[in-house]
Amino acid sequence: MAQSVPIALRASVTAPPLPVVSTTALNAVSELSTKMALDRVSVCYGAFVAVADVSLPVYTRHITAIIGPSGCGKSTLLRALNRMNDLIPHTRLTGHVLLDGEDIYAPQVDVVEIRRRVGMVFQRPNPFPKTIYDNVAYGPRLYGGIRKSELDQIVERSLRRAALWDEVKDKLKQSGMALSGGQQQRLCIARAIAVEPEVILMDEPCSALDPVATLKIEELMQVLKSDYTIVIVTHNMQQAARVSDHTAMMMMRPDRAGEVIEFDVTTKIFTRPGDKRTEDYVTGRFG
Amino acid sequence: MSIPSADSSRRLIRSSARERGRRWMNIVMLGLTGLATLLAIVPLAWIIVDVFVRGSSALTVEFLTQTFRPTSIGGGGIWHALVGTAILVGVASLFSVPVGILAAFYVVTHPNTALGLAVRFGTDVLSGLPSIVVGLFIYTVFVVGRGYSALAGSLALAILMLPVVVRTTEEMLKLVPKSLREASLGLGAPEWKTSFSVLLPAALTGVVTGLMLAVARVAGETAPLLFTALGSNNLSTALDKPIAALPLTLFKYAVDPSKTRNAQAWAIAMIIVTLVLLLNISARLVALWRSKMMH
Amino acid sequence: MVSANQPRQGRSDSSPVARALQHGDVPYRAIIALSALSLLGLMVGVGIMLWLRSEPTRVAVGWSLITSKEWNPVGEVFGAIPFIAGTLNTSLVALVVAFPLGLGIAIFLSELCPVQLRTILGFLVELLAAIPSVVYGAWGIFVFIPAFVQPVGNFLMNAFGNPANFPFLPIFQGPFFGASTLAAGLILAVMILPTISAISRDVLLAVPRAQREAALALGSTEWETIWQVVLPYGLSGILGGIILGLGRALGETMAVTMVIGNVSKLSASLLSPGYSLASVIANEWGESRTPMYASALLELGLLLFIMSLLLNIVARLLVWSVSRKTPEQRA
Numbered sequence: 001m002a003q004s005v006p007i008a009l010r011a012s013v014t015a016p017p018l019p020v021v022s023t024t025a026l027n028a029v030s031e032l033s034t035k036m037a038l039d040r041v042s043v044c045y046g047a048f049v050a051v052a053d054v055s056l057p058v059y060t061r062h063i064t065a066i067i068g069p070s071g072c073g074k075s076t077l078l079r080a081l082n083r084m085n086d087l088i089p090h091t092r093l094t095g096h097v098l099l100d101g102e103d104i105y106a107p108q109v110d111v112v113e114i115r116r117r118v119g120m121v122f123q124r125p126n127p128f129p130k131t132i133y134d135n136v137a138y139g140p141r142l143y144g145g146i147r148k149s150e151l152d153q154i155v156e157r158s159l160r161r162a163a164l165w166d167e168v169k170d171k172l173k174q175s176g177m178a179l180s181g182g183q184q185q186r187l188c189i190a191r192a193i194a195v196e197p198e199v200i201l202m203d204e205p206c207s208a209l210d211p212v213a214t215l216k217i218e219e220l221m222q223v224l225k226s227d228y229t230i231v232i233v234t235h236n237m238q239q240a241a242r243v244s245d246h247t248a249m250m251m252m253r254p255d256r257a258g259e260v261i262e263f264d265v266t267t268k269i270f271t272r273p274g275d276k277r278t279e280d281y282v283t284g285r286f287g
Numbered sequence: 288m289s290i291p292s293a294d295s296s297r298r299l300i301r302s303s304a305r306e307r308g309r310r311w312m313n314i315v316m317l318g319l320t321g322l323a324t325l326l327a328i329v330p331l332a333w334i335i336v337d338v339f340v341r342g343s344s345a346l347t348v349e350f351l352t353q354t355f356r357p358t359s360i361g362g363g364g365i366w367h368a369l370v371g372t373a374i375l376v377g378v379a380s381l382f383s384v385p386v387g388i389l390a391a392f393y394v395v396t397h398p399n400t401a402l403g404l405a406v407r408f409g410t411d412v413l414s415g416l417p418s419i420v421v422g423l424f425i426y427t428v429f430v431v432g433r434g435y436s437a438l439a440g441s442l443a444l445a446i447l448m449l450p451v452v453v454r455t456t457e458e459m460l461k462l463v464p465k466s467l468r469e470a471s472l473g474l475g476a477p478e479w480k481t482s483f484s485v486l487l488p489a490a491l492t493g494v495v496t497g498l499m500l501a502v503a504r505v506a507g508e509t510a511p512l513l514f515t516a517l518g519s520n521n522l523s524t525a526l527d528k529p530i531a532a533l534p535l536t537l538f539k540y541a542v543d544p545s546k547t548r549n550a551q552a553w554a555i556a557m558i559i560v561t562l563v564l565l566l567n568i569s570a571r572l573v574a575l576w577r578s579k580m581m582h
Numbered sequence: 583m584v585s586a587n588q589p590r591q592g593r594s595d596s597s598p599v600a601r602a603l604q605h606g607d608v609p610y611r612a613i614i615a616l617s618a619l620s621l622l623g624l625m626v627g628v629g630i631m632l633w634l635r636s637e638p639t640r641v642a643v644g645w646s647l648i649t650s651k652e653w654n655p656v657g658e659v660f661g662a663i664p665f666i667a668g669t670l671n672t673s674l675v676a677l678v679v680a681f682p683l684g685l686g687i688a689i690f691l692s693e694l695c696p697v698q699l700r701t702i703l704g705f706l707v708e709l710l711a712a713i714p715s716v717v718y719g720a721w722g723i724f725v726f727i728p729a730f731v732q733p734v735g736n737f738l739m740n741a742f743g744n745p746a747n748f749p750f751l752p753i754f755q756g757p758f759f760g761a762s763t764l765a766a767g768l769i770l771a772v773m774i775l776p777t778i779s780a781i782s783r784d785v786l787l788a789v790p791r792a793q794r795e796a797a798l799a800l801g802s803t804e805w806e807t808i809w810q811v812v813l814p815y816g817l818s819g820i821l822g823g824i825i826l827g828l829g830r831a832l833g834e835t836m837a838v839t840m841v842i843g844n845v846s847k848l849s850a851s852l853l854s855p856g857y858s859l860a861s862v863i864a865n866e867w868g869e870s871r872t873p874m875y876a877s878a879l880l881e882l883g884l885l886l887f888i889m890s891l892l893l894n895i896v897a898r899l900l901v902w903s904v905s906r907k908t909p910e911q912r913a
Contacts, residue, residue, distance in 0.1 A: 082799060084795065084798070084799060087794075087795070087798065089697070110306065110310075112306075112309070112310075112801050112802070112803055113306070113801065114801075115798060115799055115800065115801040116800070116801030117801075119799060119800065120795075120799035122792060122795065122796065122799075124792060126790075126792035126793060126795070126796045127796075128793065128796065128797075128811055128814075128815075129814070129815060130814075138797070138800065138810070139800040139801065142309070142800075142801065142802055142806055143305060144305060145305070188796070191796075191800065192799070192800065195800055195801055309803055309806070310803065312803070312805060312806075313803040313804055313805040313806070316805040316809070317690075317694055317804060317805055319686060320686040320687070320689045320690035320694065321690050321694070322686075323682070323683045323684075323686030323687050323690065324686070324687045324690045324691065324695075324703060324707070326683060327683060327687055327706075327707050327710065327775055327779070328703075328706055328707070330710065330772045331706060331707075331709055331710050331713075333725070334713060334717070334718070334721050337721060337725050338717065338721070341724075386617045386620060387617075389613055389614045389616075389617035389618075390614065390617040390618045390620070390621055392614045392617075393614040393615055393617060393618035394618060396614075402615070402618060402619070403618075405622060406618045406619075406621055406622060408898060409621050409622045409625055410621055411894075411898050412625060412891065412894045412895055412898060413621060413624060413625055415826065415829050415830065415890065415893075415894040415897075416625075416628070416833070416887070416890055416891070416894070417832065417833020417834070417835070417860060417886055417887075417890055418833070418835070419833065419835045419860050419863060419864060419883065419886070420628060420632070420833065420883055420886055420887045420890070421628070423632060423863070423880060423883040424627070424628040424631055424632065427631040427632065427634070427635040427880070428627075428631055431635075446624060449621065449624075450621075453621065477606060477607045477610070478607045478610055478611065479606060479607055479610035482610070503712055504712075506714070507713075507714020507715070507716060507717060508714065508715075509714070509715065509716045509835070509836045510715070510835035510836055510860070510864055513864055513867060514867060534714060534716045534836075537716050537717070537720065538716050538719070538836060538840075541716075541719065541720040541723060541724075541840065542723075542840065549724070552720055553720070553724075556716075556717045556720055556721075559714060559717060560713060560714075560717060563712050563713065563714065564709070564712070567708075567709060567712050571705060
């Protein structure tokens with residue numbers, strides 16, 4: 001996809017809010033469509049503000065990376081996209097998170113459906129202690145009424161898309177936990193894909209894996225990109241540079257809240273960042 | 288029906304039958320679990336209310352201070368049983384608390400040895416033994432040849448108290464920071480001194496709550512006493528003779544055909560239940576207070 | 583005080599052995615080890631003593647104790663099947679009632695309940711276990727049977743207990759007078775509820791959060807997460823809780839004795855009076871005049887001991903196994 005008009009956002013307290021409309025207008029110019037959008041999103045745990053006033057587009061079938069030092073709220077921001085923060089008591093979100101233009105935090109929205117459409121892969125692979133087949137089939141089975149032959153197809157398709165089929169096709173009845181770390185993570189990806197999401201969120205998916213497994217997953221992401229919108233949180237800058245199309249740089253404010261200080265095409269973030277703090281971070285001047 | 292396809296123009300609000308079915312299932316099942324919890328509280332409330340309502344009518348001063356009188360004469364009370372239970376539980380504590388604390392010391396200082404693990408496991412298993420079996424055991428060991436006695440009863444109760452004391456002491460000792468023990472040993476204090484002068488005081492609330500819970504556990508025990516202390520209608524403080532006990536008297540009076548005795552049984556139940564509830568609640572409150580202090 | 587065997591260690595006599603000898607740690611260590619051993623010793627001792635003291639009956643009657651149906655102490659016929667059956671029946675009834683309730687409570691308290699209520703409600707459920715058996719028994723006789731068991735039993739008898747309508751269902755056939763296996767089973771259910779609920783709750787809380795998150799992130803409802811992911815994960819522990827509850831139910835004496843009817847005849851109906859191992863020991867102890875009779879009762883106690891010991895060990899192993907079940911991650 002052509003990297004046309006870069007969109008640099010500085011979501012600080014003084015900047016004007018970025019309405020979804022203007023993003024769409026800009027997108028029309030840039031030929032990028034927005035799958036999801038964050039509009040002045042803040043997330044609070046009780047009185048503590050974890051994420052402050054973030055406005056960000058997530059472009060369809062592109063990979064968006066969120067980088068920044070630890071503790072700056074990257075994971076919290078990611079989890080706002082599939083309402084996983086709801087699981088933590090006393091969490092409040094202000095602003096809007098839009099999926100195809102609709103606010104996913106609106107009162108009548110079915111959370112269960114959101115989470116199907118916006119899938120998630122976690123930092124540590126967490127396959128169920130079930131067979132490989134049952135792991136992948138778990139999601140589709142929730143819908144019921146699927147014939148065994150159809151289910152077999154879904155499982156095979158998902159495992160193929162996750163680049164795991166060849167390695168496990170003869171041992172689908174084995175426990176998912178018996179796989180290596182890298183394979184488990186690909187199993188988790190297959191599991192997430194099986195419910196045909198539109199967006200896949202990845203929360204530091206390679207941080208528990210060795211370099212070889214990490215490389216495999218990064219290659220996989222490039223392939224997945226053609227079918228799914230991907231948002232990845234990573235503390236590994238080189239990974240973000242290798243893998244993503246757009247990058248959002250997050251930093252912790254003095255009041256410990258996280259904010260997005262810069263959002264741009266990845267190459268620009270890593271070669272000519274607009275904000276000095278971004279430059280310091282990506283050049284490794286501070287960790 | 289297959290999974291909805293990845294069509295981004297679909298609405299977020301689902302309304303298909305299957306989705307509604309899943310939603311309903313969710314609400315119904317979760318509601319049932321709440322109902323189950325409520326159902327569990329019902330018998331508790333019911334028993335407590337019954338015990339207090341029915342027991343209070345027979346609870347007079349005379350009842351508490353007089354000993355047994357046959358129904359033909361009338362009057363009388365359960366003083367002998369109160370004294371009996373006090374003695375049985377008191378002597379049992381004298382046995383179980385020291386042994387329990389010492390065993391807990393061992394387990395805490397040798398956490399990963401075979402014996403340490405075996406003892407922890409064994410304590411759990413011991414706490415699951417039926418109390419009647421414990422009573423039979425003491426019968427074979429202590430009553431055979433000697434006759435029924437208060438001491439035998441105390442021994443049986445002590446065995447029942449042991450696991451509780453060991454467990455609570457052990458948990459408390461584990462909370463004492465290692466540095467405290469190391470500091471004491473580092474200053475040259477011998478192990479036993481460290482244990483008794485440093486660790487034990489630090490774990491004291493745990494020992495106390497352990498004792499309270501252990502007493503609550505055995506105050507109402509009847510079955511083991513049937514084969515050891517036997518029960519009695521007379522006031523006695525001798526350790527080598529049978530002795531009365533509240534639960535034994537409760538049992539006797541509850542199955543007695545006389546209505547007076549039945550009413551008295553409820554009064555005894557009220558006393559025991561009050562004691563047990565107070566001990567349990569206090570132990571909980573102490574533990575809560577303790578954990579608040581530590582944070 | 584310098585021991586003659588103390589090795590020369592330089593300035594300070596800091597060898598552990600030396601210190602122990604000097605400061606009385608040897609007796610201390612011995613005493614605490616003994617105390618710890620005594621716990622194990624008690625378990626073994628109980629088994630041994632019951633075995634030894636039940637010898638007369640064991641020798642005279644042999645295996646027929648557990649194969650014979652007739653219990654006639656005067657005639658020196660000791661068949662414990664009615665009691666074994668009664669024990670198992672009451673325990674089964676108790677489990678059937680207490681398991682779904684206990685599991686439901688555990689799910690509610692660990693997954694759904696607001697945190698503030700959790701401690702209080704959990705405490706209240708645990709209080710059920712604090713009420714002594716004999717109080718349950720008295721309550722059973724005077725309140726629970728007339729107010730609850732009687733109507734329920736009558737209903738079951740009228741609805742399902744007619745041999746003409748349900749010839750293959752003997753368990754609800756009359757006559758029914760209140761004191762029965764059903765009554766004992768229901769009271770036992772209340773008594774073992776806290777055990778099942780507490781252990782299940784601990785097991786559920788031990789299931790890693792990551793498992794729940796994985797399920798929810800795939801678009802499961804809360805119930806689907808619990809039913810298809812959390813419960814299967816903790817299944818062995820929950821099973822342990824059930825077995826522990828069973829072990830408790832087996833050994834309960836007073837409450838059962840007071841409501842079961844104490845009739846040593848085998849019956850297929852839950853509505854008939856019955857007898858349990860613990861009850862017969864408690865009830866007939868006073869009447870056991872002959873050494874053979876006493877030893878027979880002791881042998882019943884041995885039986886109870888063995889059953890309960892086995893169940894407890896299996897249960898504890900199962901419960902331990904869940905907390906150590908972590909996903910294997912090989913490189």
